[in-house]
Amino acid sequence: MADHRDDAPDAYRELLEQYERLTALGGAQGVLSWDQQVMMPEGGNPARSKQLSVLSGLNHDLMTDDVVADALADLEPADCTDERAAVVREIERQHVRAERVPRDLVEEISQTSSEALQAWEEARENDDFEAFAPYLEELVDLKREYAEHIDPDRDPYAVLFEEYEPYIDLETAERVLGRLREELVPLVEEIQASDADLAAPFEGETFDADAQEAFSRDVLDALGYDWERGRLDTSTHPFTAGNQFDTRITTRFSEDEPLDSMMSTVHEFGHAQYNLGLPREEYGTPLGEARDLTVHESQSRLWENHVGRSTAFWERFAPTLREQFPALADATAGDLYEAANQVYPDNLIRVEADELTYHMHIVLRFEIERDLISGDLDVADVPEVWNEKMDEYLGVRPETDAEGCLQDIHWSHGNFGYFPTYSLGSVLAAQLYAHAAADIDDLDATVADGEFDALREWLGERVHRHGCRYTTPELVEEATGESYTADYFLDYAKSKFGDLYDL
Amino acid sequence: MADHRDDAPDAYRELLEQYERLTALGGAQGVLSWDQQVMMPEGGNPARSKQLSVLSGLNHDLMTDDVVADALADLEPADCTDERAAVVREIERQHVRAERVPRDLVEEISQTSSEALQAWEEARENDDFEAFAPYLEELVDLKREYAEHIDPDRDPYAVLFEEYEPYIDLETAERVLGRLREELVPLVEEIQASDADLAAPFEGETFDADAQEAFSRDVLDALGYDWERGRLDTSTHPFTAGNQFDTRITTRFSEDEPLDSMMSTVHEFGHAQYNLGLPREEYGTPLGEARDLTVHESQSRLWENHVGRSTAFWERFAPTLREQFPALADATAGDLYEAANQVYPDNLIRVEADELTYHMHIVLRFEIERDLISGDLDVADVPEVWNEKMDEYLGVRPETDAEGCLQDIHWSHGNFGYFPTYSLGSVLAAQLYAHAAADIDDLDATVADGEFDALREWLGERVHRHGCRYTTPELVEEATGESYTADYFLDYAKSKFGDLYDL
Structure with a gap:
């Protein structure tokens, strides 16, 4: 296949040149933000906020530059091969959104997010929602304003959602979330009523943080993480940042909850x-x-849930764990598998949730943020509504806001519309894994043998190498030969947890 | 005193607004470069080079923007208080230089430097100058071209030197370096002829790297480093980067040379x-x-040489060292003081040099880089010329280029004209310290007591708080009441080493 850059018209070259600069600038923003969360001394925030805000403004300037508009106008459809058309589609989409938003607003959102991040960290530590509330109010206002600039005639939440998932519409997202709630709530109720008694070898024990880190590094080695292009560090909230040359992971280690850091x-x-x-x-x-x-989250969930919470995975890692942690000396692979899949409706924390109740945490956040953006919910009422919904969906009420509406970082970044992609991605993970399992000879056995090459290659071939060549629905078609569907996830959940809980 | 921003004319406000963006962008470049040297996995360089190059280009765009030119043109002298005049002087100087240089060249220099940095690291490791030579040639050509854009009628090396020290001219720098050579060479010869036998408690021992790090942290605690605005990490080449909210230090630990990391x-x-x-x-x-x-280096040299290599300092830290390192159990403060001040003309490495021969390392680099830029010396001949000069000035020849012309990072950054500021700064350090000692009651006793507040405050008051309010010569006048002079340094060196070596 010819390279899309070969013999390209000038307008296309100019477009690519500007986008290369945008990518580099975006990469710089990523490094600054990684550093802010992982390395920066706490006093550094005033300068860092300013740096990030200036970079956001410059990013906006580059994206709205006449060079982009002119190049897009000059390009003839005849010039565009499929690959070029994909490149143009992606740049044009971002350009059109950016040019509708004033640069000042972009800088203000960035500056406010940096300040809010620090306020959130302190508020969470002190369980003091009121200290965070003014920042949250400001971010809600700014993001609503942002959405109105992009399209004053549409639901602002739908406009914001497109920032995170541009090719699956909000109606589809709502339908998928609705179906998850509908089918998972009865499943969780059946589990609660079940007599099954799952092993809990981690319970009541503590696990040395250094040993946890060593184990995390062993797991990453085995999975095939390329350390020449990566790092593992710790941060308040685990995340991943980078590009094809340098992508870094963070995690965190709680001595009471080693499964948390393993799975994360x-x-x-x-x-x-x-x-x-x-x-x-x-x-x-x-x-x-x-x-x-959605696609990004499908990759993380596929490895976390379909690999990391599988019997095969625990067969592979049980010996290492027994060696590294005296408290697990008698734990079988089956015990560890059960522990990693225990359903805890009374768990308060999203990132510690099991595969089923996880989606109730998402539904709750989705409903709250949608109402915040529409103006149907005041920031001051968030703690109360949060706690009520926890009670309604999971039968448990947080005693503190730190374990309630202050637990997640997203809103302090101004990321409203982000949460639903977690569920959409989990659903896609199941669909992709089912196809990988159909294509790869005895996939479970390869995992139990610690051979992850076949799965890595399948994902690389079907998903990673395409970049943004396809839209989300097209990519799902390309990878699986069929449309995006929640069927696989629901089948998988019912079958896996049905077996675990003797339903 | 009124704030320079109060009731400022619009042009002044616009100038400041643009400069604030430039500062933030420069800060972002600093973080990316710190990360590249301290945290980045080795595979990350292709993306990082591009990021840094794009940021350089944007920096150049902001500095040459019409906003700056128009504001500078619109400002009336009558609008300018002393502080405003200083602000305008600094921005105008940078603006005038920047607008003479094409942006493409700025980006190319940045991109080439990033690539050269990696090539230098590998070349140094493999002692392979030829692998680095093409990068050095390219950087010499690019930097010569850069200087010619700024002023085709002047010595390009003098133009480059101004990048690092804009207010002391090259003639002054040459005169100071000449005087150092003239007066220090005979002093070093006297020392070599002396029968004095200085204590060497570190020799032949090894020192655990973790214990060295613990000691470095103790020293930083005692000196008063503000950890809420700083970090200590390791890198190939020790350096400092940051601003008033976040300034980070790096060092390196060699098990054979603990003094190296302590002093650095x-x-x-x-x-x-x-x-x-x-x-x-x-x-x-x-x-x-x-x-x-020059001023920056005066601060580092003052702490390193006048504090860190003083008897008082070793009195303060001898007990800690004896406790932390069994090999030093019998070392007295006097032994440690002598060890820290041993003159080693046969030392090959600049950053490990004593206070006297250090300047011969600088003279050598200065002469070589000046000839490289003028075209009188080919890159291919650098190793030979380097080794000859080492022989001539210090009576020793490196056996490898790794210990010779590949030892320093500066040329791989394209930083020609930087080295002389090390000597200029050492000279200023002695001048400042003499005045601090005259002003502060028994300064030595405070150091021996581990009380560094008075010295920190003196420097803060006389130097730090002024920022770029004054030019270099003005700042020296302001801090000491007299002109910049090498007298104090030479007196100090003769007296200190005369005592040490019974001359």
């Missing part, structure tokens, strides 16, 4: 593997960028 | 203390920026 390391590995699998020669074009958050 | 930590502390002492409310204006490299 595997989760972030999935994100990192996606970035690292993007074509290197396409760095700086949309073909070298990850598709949006 | 104290050195970098001096740099950090300068940045952290800049006025916070002036972040984003030249009044909140450090004066150039």
Whole structure:
């Protein structure tokens, strides 16, 4: 196949040149933000906020520059091969959104987010929602204003949602979330009524943080993380950041909850593997960028849930765990598998949730943020509504806001519309894994043998190497030969948890 | 005193607004570069080079923007108080230089430097000058071209030197370096002929790297490093980077040469203390920026040589060292003082050099880089010329280029004209310290007591808080009441080493 850059018209070249600069600038923003969360001394925030805000403004300037508008106007459809058309589609989409928003607003959102991040960290530590509330109010207002600039005639939440998932519409997202709630709530009720008594070898024990880190590194080695292009660090909230040359993972270690860091390391590995699998020669074009958050989350969830919470995975790692942690000396692979899949409706924390109740945490956040943006809910009422919904969906009420509406970082970043992509991605993970399992000879056995190459290659071939060549629905078609569907996830959930809980 | 921003004319406000963006962007470049040297996995370079190059280009765009030219043109002298005049002087100087240089060249220099940095690291490791030579040639050509754009009628090396020290001319620098050579060479010869036998408690022992790090942290605690605005990490080449909110130090630990990391930590502390002492409310204006490299180096050398290599310092830290390192159990403060001041003309490495022969290392680099830029010396001949000069000035020839012309990072950054500021700064350090000692009651006793507040405050008051309010010569006048002079340094050197070596 010819390279999309060969013999390209001038307008196309100019477009790519500007986008290469945008990519580099975006990468710089990513490094500054990683540093802010992982390395920066706490006093650094005033300068860092300013740096990030200036970079946002420059990013906006580059994206709205006449060079982009002119190049887009000059390009003839006849000039565009499929690949070029994909590049143009992605740049044009971002350009059209950006040019509707004033640069001042972009800088203000960035500046406010940096300040809000620090306020959130302190508020969470002190369980003091009121200290965070003014920042949240400001961010809600700013983001509503932002959405109105992009399209004053549409639901602002739908406009914001497109920032994270541009090709699956909000109606589809709502339908999927609705179906998850509908089918998972009865399943969780059946589980609660079940007599099954799952092993809990981690319970009541403590686990040395250094040993946890060593184990995380062993797992990353085994999964095939490329340390020459990556790092593992700790941060308040685990995340992944980077590109095909350098993608870094963070995790956190709680001595009481070692499963938390194990699973979160595997989760972030999935994100990192996606970035690292993007074509290197396409760095700086949309073909070298990850598709949006649904697909990104499908990669992390596939590794976390379908690999990391599988019997095969625990068969592979049980001996290492027994060796590294005296408290687990008698734990069988089956015990560990059960522990990793215990359903806890009374768990308050999203990132510690099991595969089923997880989606109730998402539904709750989705409903709250949608109402915040529409103006149907005041910031001051968020704690109360949060606690009521927890009670309604999971039968448990947080005693503190730190364990309630202050637990997640997203709103302090102004990321309203982000949460639903977690569920959309989990659903896609199941669909992709089912196809991988159909294509790869005895996939479970390869996992139990610690051989992850076949799965990594399948994902690289079907998903990673395409970058933004396809829209989300097209990519699902390309990877699986069929449309996006929640069927696989629901089948998987019912079958897995049916077996575990003797339903 | 009225704030320079109060009731300022519009042109002045616009100038400041643009400079604030420039400062933030420069800060972002600093973080990316720190990360590249301290945290980045090795595979990350292709993306990082591009990011840094794009940021350089944007920096250039902002500096050459019409906003700056128009504001400068619109400002009436009558509008300018002394402080405003200083702000305008600094921005205008940078603007005039920048607008003469094409942006493409700026980006190319940045991109080439990033690539050269990696090539240098590998070349040094493999002792393979030829692998680095093409990068060095390219950087010499690019930097010569850069200087010619700024002023085709002047010595290009003098133009480059101004990048690092804009207010002391090259003739002055040459005169100071000449005087150092003239007076230090005979002193070193006398020392070599002396029968004095200085204590060498570190020799032949090894020192655990973790214990060295613990000691470095103890020293930084005692000196008063503000950890809420700083970090200590390791890198190939120790350096300091940051601003008044966040300034980070790096060092390195060699098990054979613990003095190396101890003194380099104290050195970098001096740099950090300068940045952290800049006025916070002036972040984003030249009044909140450090004066150039002569003054910066005066701060690091003052702490390294006048504090760190003093008898008082070793009195304070001898007990800690004896406790932390069994090999030093019998070392007295006097032994440690002698060890820290041993003159080794046969030492090959600049950053490990004693206070006297250090300047011969600088003279050598200065002569070589001046000839490289003028075209009188080919890159291919650098190793031979280097080795000959080492023989001539210090009576020793490196056996490898790794210990010779590949030892320093500067040329791989394209930083030609930087080295002389090390000697200029050492000279200024002695001048400042003499005045501090005259002003502070029994300064030596405070150091021996581990009380560094008085010295920190003196430097803060006399130097740090002024930012770029004054030119270099003005700042020296302001701090000491007299002109810049090498007298203090030479007196200090003769007296200190005369005592040590019974001359």
